Amino acid sequence: MGRSLKIAIADDEPEVRDYFAKALASLGHKVVVVAADGDELINMCLAIQPDLLITDIRMPGTTGIEAMRALSTPRPLPTILISAHYRQEDLQADLNDQVVAFLAKPVKLADLSAAVAKATEQIFANQAI
Amino acid sequence: MASESPYSLERFDHECGRIFEEAINEIYLFDVHDRRFIRVNRRARDNLGYSLAELQKRTPRDLLANSDATRFESTLQSLLNREVESVYVDTRYRRKDGTTYGVEGRLQLTEFGGQPAFVAVLLDTTDRVRAAGALSLREQAIDAATLGIVITDPTLADNPIVYCNRAFEKITGYAAAEVIGRNCRFLQAGERAQPGLNRIRIAIREGRHYRTVLRNFRKDGTPFWNELTISPVRDATNRVTNFIGVVHDITAQRAAEADVLDNEARLAAIFDAAVEAIITINEQGICESANPAAEAMFGYQADELVGQNVSVLMPAPHRQAHDGYLANYLQTGEKKIIGVGREVVGQRRDGSQFPLHLSVSEVMLGERRIFTGIMQDLSQRKEYERRLVQSERLAALGEAMASVAHESRNLLQKIQIGVELCRSRAADADGLVTQLDKIEAASDGLRALLEEVREYAAPLTITNARPHPLGKLLTEAWDQACASYPAIQSNLRLPKSTDITLQVDQSRMVQVFRNLFENSLAACPEPVELAIGVTQTHSSQDEMVAITVADNGPGLDREQQERVFEPFYTTKSKGTGLGMAIARKIVQAHGGELSVAQADASGAHFCITLPR
Numbered sequence: 001m002g003r004s005l006k007i008a009i010a011d012d013e014p015e016v017r018d019y020f021a022k023a024l025a026s027l028g029h030k031v032v033v034v035a036a037d038g039d040e041l042i043n044m045c046l047a048i049q050p051d052l053l054i055t056d057i058r059m060p061g062t063t064g065i066e067a068m069r070a071l072s073t074p075r076p077l078p079t080i081l082i083s084a085h086y087r088q089e090d091l092q093a094d095l096n097d098q099v100v101a102f103l104a105k106p107v108k109l110a111d112l113s114a115a116v117a118k119a120t121e122q123i124f125a126n127q128a129i
Numbered sequence: 130m131a132s133e134s135p136y137s138l139e140r141f142d143h144e145c146g147r148i149f150e151e152a153i154n155e156i157y158l159f160d161v162h163d164r165r166f167i168r169v170n171r172r173a174r175d176n177l178g179y180s181l182a183e184l185q186k187r188t189p190r191d192l193l194a195n196s197d198a199t200r201f202e203s204t205l206q207s208l209l210n211r212e213v214e215s216v217y218v219d220t221r222y223r224r225k226d227g228t229t230y231g232v233e234g235r236l237q238l239t240e241f242g243g244q245p246a247f248v249a250v251l252l253d254t255t256d257r258v259r260a261a262g263a264l265s266l267r268e269q270a271i272d273a274a275t276l277g278i279v280i281t282d283p284t285l286a287d288n289p290i291v292y293c294n295r296a297f298e299k300i301t302g303y304a305a306a307e308v309i310g311r312n313c314r315f316l317q318a319g320e321r322a323q324p325g326l327n328r329i330r331i332a333i334r335e336g337r338h339y340r341t342v343l344r345n346f347r348k349d350g351t352p353f354w355n356e357l358t359i360s361p362v363r364d365a366t367n368r369v370t371n372f373i374g375v376v377h378d379i380t381a382q383r384a385a386e387a388d389v390l391d392n393e394a395r396l397a398a399i400f401d402a403a404v405e406a407i408i409t410i411n412e413q414g415i416c417e418s419a420n421p422a423a424e425a426m427f428g429y430q431a432d433e434l435v436g437q438n439v440s441v442l443m444p445a446p447h448r449q450a451h452d453g454y455l456a457n458y459l460q461t462g463e464k465k466i467i468g469v470g471r472e473v474v475g476q477r478r479d480g481s482q483f484p485l486h487l488s489v490s491e492v493m494l495g496e497r498r499i500f501t502g503i504m505q506d507l508s509q510r511k512e513y514e515r516r517l518v519q520s521e522r523l524a525a526l527g528e529a530m531a532s533v534a535h536e537s538r539n540l541l542q543k544i545q546i547g548v549e550l551c552r553s554r555a556a557d558a559d560g561l562v563t564q565l566d567k568i569e570a571a572s573d574g575l576r577a578l579l580e581e582v583r584e585y586a587a588p589l590t591i592t593n594a595r596p597h598p599l600g601k602l603l604t605e606a607w608d609q610a611c612a613s614y615p616a617i618q619s620n621l622r623l624p625k626s627t628d629i630t631l632q633v634d635q636s637r638m639v640q641v642f643r644n645l646f647e648n649s650l651a652a653c654p655e656p657v658e659l660a661i662g663v664t665q666t667h668s669s670q671d672e673m674v675a676i677t678v679a680d681n682g683p684g685l686d687r688e689q690q691e692r693v694f695e696p697f698y699t700t701k702s703k704g705t706g707l708g709m710a711i712a713r714k715i716v717q718a719h720g721g722e723l724s725v726a727q728a729d730a731s732g733a734h735f736c737i738t739l740p741r
Contacts, residue, residue, distance in 0.1 A: 013539060019546045058535075084538035085531075106541035106576060108569075109549050 003120050008033035008050035010041040010067065011082070012059045020054060023109055027116065038062025042070050050077070052100075052119050054112075057083040072098065078123055080115050082107055155232065157189065157249040158241055161209065164188035167241060176253060178225035189249070194221035194229040205247065208238045218249060230255050277301070277376030279313065280362075283333065283369055287312045291371070300355075300378045302348035313374065316355070318346040329359060336361045336369040342379070353380045406485075406504040410439045414455050417499065426485070426506055428478035439502070444476045467491050467500070472507065483508045527586030534583040537575070544572050581707040585696055589718045591634045599676070600627040602635065603661060606642030614650040619657035621646075626663035629674065631739060637715045641723070644708040645678045645735055652733070653682035665741070676737045677726060684732050690725045 007029050011017040014036070021031045032048045035041035037059045053071065055064035062070075064081060071077045076098035084105040100122060101115035149156055155173035159166045166184040174181060177192065190198050197220070204216050215237035221229045234251035271278055277297030281288045289310050298304055301316060308315075317326065325341030332339035338360050345355040356377040361369045400407055406423035410416055416439050419431040427434075427442050434441075440451040447454075458464065470488035477483065484507040492499050548569050555561040600623055607621045631638070650657055662677040685693060692698045696710040709723075716723040721739035 013542070015546060016539075016542055019550070084542070085535045104580075105538040106543075106545040106572065108545055 003124055005029045005051040005116070005120055005123065006032045006048070007052045007054060007116075008035070008041060008045055010035040010038065010053075010055040010059065010064060012036055012056060016056075020112065023112065024054075024116065027113055029116065038064060038067035041067045045071050051123055052116070053077050053079040054116075055079065055081065057081055058085055068098075078119055080112075080119060153252075154234065155249075155251045155253065157247075157251070158239075159189060159247050159249075161205075161238070161245045161247060164190065164205075167246060173251075176224070176230065177222065183225075192222045194223040204236070208236070208247065209245075211238070218251060277374075277378070279308075279374040279376065281313065281372045281374065283372060288333065288372070297376055300347070300353065300376055301345075307348075316345040317343065318350075320344055320346075325357075329357070332359060333372060336363075353378050354383045355379075406502075406506075408434070408439060408442075408502045408504070410500050410502070412455070412459060412498050412500075414438050414440060414452055423504070426477075426504065427475065442475055444474055444482050447473070448476075475504070475506075484511055523586065524588070527583075527588065530582050530586040534579040537579050541572050541576055544568065548572070581711060585707045585711050585714065589714055591637070591718050594632045594634050594719070596630045596632055597635050597638070599629050599631050599663070602631070602633070602638050603627060603642055606639045607646055607659075609639065609643045610646035610650055613647055617650050617657060618655045619650060619659070621659045621661070623661055624663065627661055629663065629741075631674070631741070633719055633739070634715075638719070641712040641715050641737065642678070644712045648708065649678075649680035649682060649733065653680050657681065666738070672741045673721075673738050674741050676739070677734060678737070679726075679734045680732045682732050684734070685725060693725060694723070 007024055009017050009020050009024070009031060010033075011020070017034050017036070021034050024031050032050050033041065033044040035044055038055075039062050041053075041055065041064075042062065053068055055067060057064040064083075068077060068079045068081075078100050079098055080101045080103060081099055082103045082105060100119040103111055103115060149168070150171050152170055152172060154170075155176060156168075156170040157166060157173060158168040165186065165188055169177075169179075169181060169184045174184065177184070179187070190201060193201065207213050208216065215235045217234075218236050219231075219233045221231050223229045231254040232251040233254045234249060236247060236249040239246055239248045272294045274294060274296050277300045278292075278294040279290055279297050280292040282291045285291075289312055290308050293305050293308055297308075301308070314321075317323070323343055325343050328341055329339055329343075331337075338358070340356070340358040343355045343357055344352050346352050356379045358375040358377070360373050360375075362371040362373060364370045400418075400420045403420055403422055406426040407418075407420045408416055408423050409418045416434045416437055419429070419434045421431075423429075423434070424431055438452070440448045443451060454465070458467070466487065467489045468491075470486060472484060473487045474482050475485045486505045486507055487502055489500055489502050492501060548565050552562055552565045555565065603621070603623060611617075611619060646659060649659055658681040660677075660679045662679070664675045664677075666673045666675055693709050694713045696707055698706050698709075713723040716737055716739065719739055721737060723735065723737050726734040726736040
């Protein structure tokens with residue numbers, strides 16, 4: 001619990017993103033960005049660089065994956081993808097390294113916290129190196 | 130004595146006058162000086178139409194139709210000069226009515242009443258010329274006939290040809306000079322054993338008329354069909370003096386007949402080999418013929434159908450009404466199906482009905498009218514249409530389902546959030562948490578259903594097939610399946626032969642095996658035993674691998690075998706019934722097949738074949 005991440009969240013459903021934001025905060029993480037779509041996500045991340053991105057894939061305008069790519073320069077941004085539509089296998093192979101977890105909606109808090117825990121491990125392991 | 134004789138000179142003179150008058154010749158007597166007629170006999174007067182008095186005012190020059198007066202005058206002079214005794218006359222006279230006629234005869238100098246006079250004894254040549262002309266016409270006709278004509282003389286040794294016409298020469302290729310004097314048998318060349326020949330010999334011997342067809346040969350050796358008619362010619366004593374043979378070359382006609390036969394044979398072959406059923410009926414609706422395809426279509430033999438009313442091939446109410454349809458058409462000429470073609474219902478001999486396309490055409494055979502019905506069984510096409518509609522509907526449903534699933538998942542997400550929020554605040558008051566757990570479980574079930582429906586309905590193409598060890602795929606699937614049935618004792622036996630690599634979409638192929646395993650885990654008594662078998666097969670094109678999955682359960686009954694891959698078919702108390710349909714769809718998307726293997730052994734037995 002001591003290790004805390006700066007997390008950006010994007011989902012076009014307000015109830016979903018708000019619930020995730022509160023849940024993650026209660027897990028001890030800092031939710032630095034809560035965006036309603038991909039473009040908002042990109043804009044808000046210009047001001048603050050998150051450690052982890054948790055985003056819905058299908059949103060109006062720029063998709064979660066497009067936003068993830070846009071935010072992955074100069075280095076890949078670790079991401080948890082959430083979708084009501086895609087399967088993890090449908091995603092392109094080159095995303096797999098930076099995609100820490102793929103969660104299909106409806107996402108349970110337990111699943112989300114497990115994925116975030118996994119991401120925390122990876123991110124701190126990389127920082128240690 | 131002389132005066133006693135009936136031929137006395139005196140009497141002779143008198144009789145001569147009468148003979149002169151009644152002679153068949155035209156006799157003209159005219160004066161040497163003024164050339165006027167002195168006497169003209171009755172034959173001449175009647176022919177010319179003049180009286181004697183009228184003629185006595187005229188000279189021969191007045192009668193000449195063509196004015197060769199100069200030549201006539203010089204002829205008379207040569208007689209007067211006694212240069213010649215008589216001259217030949219061949220000229221035309223003009224009658225009083227203006228018509229002319231030919232005369233021919235001789236003119237000479239004579240004496241009448243002690244004075245020199247000319248006498249011309251002539252004959253009207255009209256009849257003779259006509260007769261001569263007619264004869265030559267007949268000859269020409271015979272000669273110009275297209276039928277070959279040959280005349281033989283049986284009174285001579287070996288009954289030789291004495292005449293042949295041009296057509297005979299043309300047909301046989303022999304010139305008249307080559308055949309006259311020979312017996313006709315040279316036309317047979319070597320073929321002396323023809324059935325007609327002996328009959329001809331008998332007819333010749335008996336002097337009878339006879340007609341037959343012989344295979345004869347032309348001079349160049351080519352054969353021709355000779356329809357030969359022989360007719361005897363008899364003299365007044367009824368003796369056969371000649372045979373007339375009429376040669377009719379019917380080679381072309383025979384060839385045409387052969388063509389007709391050939392066409393008929395061809396039509397018969399088409400009729401017999403046609404894929405479409407063909408039935409012909411008469412104006413009363415009675416079947417006259419039915420081809421093998423019609424036999425197969427309706428289950429009747431052709432000879433059973435022939436003679437029956439075609440209405441036996443239709444269900445009610447057409448069966449009862451067909452005679453009326455036909456009668457109505459024959460009366461009004463109003464075409465309802467003829468030349469149009471329509472989908473109708475046929476009835477087989479066993480009473481079963483089937484859709485067929487019927488086109489009817491009408492054919493006049495002389496005075497008779499027949500109707501030809503050509504039929505195509507539409508059962509199969511209907512089935513294809515049904516399946517096509519079904520697959521189109523499923524595709525549409527699939528698209529709809531994908532969006533329904535997406536929206537539902539978002540709604541489920543909200544339920545999930547609601548449940549989790551409630552639970553965090555309920556603190557197990559009054560069993561509230563238990564209820565929330567039930568809501569969550571229902572939500573989980575709905576989620577799983579949506580996932581399966583979406584997978585079944587969505588089009589599937591395998592894009593990320595990679596080499597994966599079969600053993601690893603099986604183990605992963607097994608672990609997942611056992612996780613779903615944690616309380617069940619089970620054992621998976623992997624033989625060494627699973628140590629191969631398959632080019633597949635890993636997660637999807639794992640899903641296939643998992644679905645099979647989960648079905649076994651649900652159906653079999655404990656401990657569940659699953660056995661995997663692998664055989665490599667070589668089909669004509671591809672190398673295939675067949676993977677069998679067998680369990681120790683109750684197996685599949687006949688209905689289950691037939692329906693196990695149908696969507697929404699299930700024997701389990703829970704489950705969508707899509708698992709096996711999805712599994713088959715995934716295997717097929719890999720170019721393989723998933724099927725139920727033989728059910729003789731106990732337990733379910735599935736077989737997956739995949740290309741290697």
